[in-house]
Amino acid sequence: MKKIVLGTIAAAMLATAGLAADYIMKVSHVVSASTPKGKAADFFEKRVEELSGGKIDVQVFPNSQLYGDGEEMKALVMNNVQLIMPSLSKFTSIAPQMQLFDLPFIFRDKAHLYNVMDGEVGAILKSKIDEKKQMMAMDYWDAGFKHFSSSKHPIVTPEDAKGLKFRIQSSKVLEAQFKAVGGNPQVLPFSEVYSALQQGVVDATENPLSNFYTKKFHEVQSNLTLSSHGYLGYLVVMNTKFWNSLPKDLQENITQAMKEATELERRESTIEDENIMEALRKYSKDTNKLEIIELTPEQKQQWQKVMADVYPKFYDVIGEDLIKKAIDTK
Ligand code: LMR
Numbered sequence: 001m002k003k004i005v006l007g008t009i010a011a012a013m014l015a016t017a018g019l020a021a022d023y024i025m026k027v028s029h030v031v032s033a034s035t036p037k038g039k040a041a042d043f044f045e046k047r048v049e050e051l052s053g054g055k056i057d058v059q060v061f062p063n064s065q066l067y068g069d070g071e072e073m074k075a076l077v078m079n080n081v082q083l084i085m086p087s088l089s090k091f092t093s094i095a096p097q098m099q100l101f102d103l104p105f106i107f108r109d110k111a112h113l114y115n116v117m118d119g120e121v122g123a124i125l126k127s128k129i130d131e132k133k134q135m136m137a138m139d140y141w142d143a144g145f146k147h148f149s150s151s152k153h154p155i156v157t158p159e160d161a162k163g164l165k166f167r168i169q170s171s172k173v174l175e176a177q178f179k180a181v182g183g184n185p186q187v188l189p190f191s192e193v194y195s196a197l198q199q200g201v202v203d204a205t206e207n208p209l210s211n212f213y214t215k216k217f218h219e220v221q222s223n224l225t226l227s228s229h230g231y232l233g234y235l236v237v238m239n240t241k242f243w244n245s246l247p248k249d250l251q252e253n254i255t256q257a258m259k260e261a262t263e264l265e266r267r268e269s270t271i272e273d274e275n276i277m278e279a280l281r282k283y284s285k286d287t288n289k290l291e292i293i294e295l296t297p298e299q300k301q302q303w304q305k306v307m308a309d310v311y312p313k314f315y316d317v318i319g320e321d322l323i324k325k326a327i328d329t330k
Helices: 002-016 036-051 072-077 096-102 110-118 120-130 172-180 190-198 209-214 240-245 248-287 297-307 315-328
Strands: 023-028 056-061 135-150 165-168 184-187 204-207 223-239 291-294
Touching: 023 036, 023 240, 036 056, 036 135, 036 248, 056 248, 072 223, 096 120, 096 172, 096 223, 096 315, 110 120, 110 135, 110 223, 120 135, 120 223, 120 315, 135 209, 135 240, 135 248, 165 172, 165 190, 172 184, 172 297, 204 209, 204 223, 209 248, 223 240, 223 248, 223 297, 248 291
Parallel strands: 023 056, 165 184, 165 204, 223 291
Antiparallel strands: 135 204, 135 223
C-alpha cells in the first residue's frame, strides 16, 4: 500500500517536472493569470494534458515571468518557448499588415470584429505569419476594446490628449493615432507600465478593462474614459519546428484543446468586461480616486474625425483593399 502511494506521488512529481511526458510545451504570456488570456492558457494546459494522456506536459508562465513582450517573439522563433499569444500590435515587425487591428474605430462592435477575425481578412492576415515559416498562426483571442486613462486630467475631447505622454505598444498605427491628437506616444513593455505610470514617466495609456484592472493601473491613474476607440486582441502562435515534431494524434489533441480554449477565452472576455466595469465603478465610488467618464455620441464622433487621418497613412503598409474589406465585412 505504502509502495503504491509512493509510486503515485513519484509519478505525479515526474509529470510535474515534465519527465514522464514525451513532449514539453512551454507557454509564455505577459498578463495576469486571472485575465481571459490567462484563464484560457491555463485551460489549454489542462485540456492538452488530458487529451494527450500526459504525453504532452504544458507549462504556462504568466506575468512576463519567462519572457517579457520584447523577448517572447525571439524566444518562440528559437523554440525556447513553444506557444505564445502576443497582442496583434506586437506583430508589427513580423507582419505589418496585422496593424489593421490597431486602426482606431475600425470595428463597429464585437460581432463585426469576430466576423473579420474568423473570415477572409483574418485568414489573409494569418497567412502573412505562416509565410515566415518559423511560427504557425493558430487562433485569434480577445481582450476587448481599449479605453483611455490618465493621471493628469480627464480625457474627454481630442484637445485633452494634447501634450500627454501615452504609453503604447510597439505599433506604428498606435504611434500615429496619438500623434493625430497631439499626444506624445512612448513604446514600453507591458511589464513596465505600472511603474512608468506611478513614476510619471508616462501620464496616460490605453487598455482593455481586464488589463487595466488586473494590473492595478486604476491605482496610478485618476481617470478612465470609456472610449472604446481601439481594439486589443491576440494571435496564438506556435513554433513550427515543435509542431512538426509531433505525431498526428498529438497535433489533433492540440487543435481540439485550442478550439475549446478559444471559445472559453472569448466568452471570458465578454463576462470579464462586465464584471470589471462593476468592480471599477465600486472602486471609484468607494475611494473617489478614479473618475469614470462616458462619452456622448457627439464626443465620440470628434475622436473618430481626428483619428480618421491615420487610415490613409497605412494604405501602403496594410493594404487599402484589406482595410476596405474589413470595414465592409458584415
Ligand atoms: C499590452 O502590452 O498592453 C498588451 O499587449 C498586454 C497583453 O498581452 O494583453
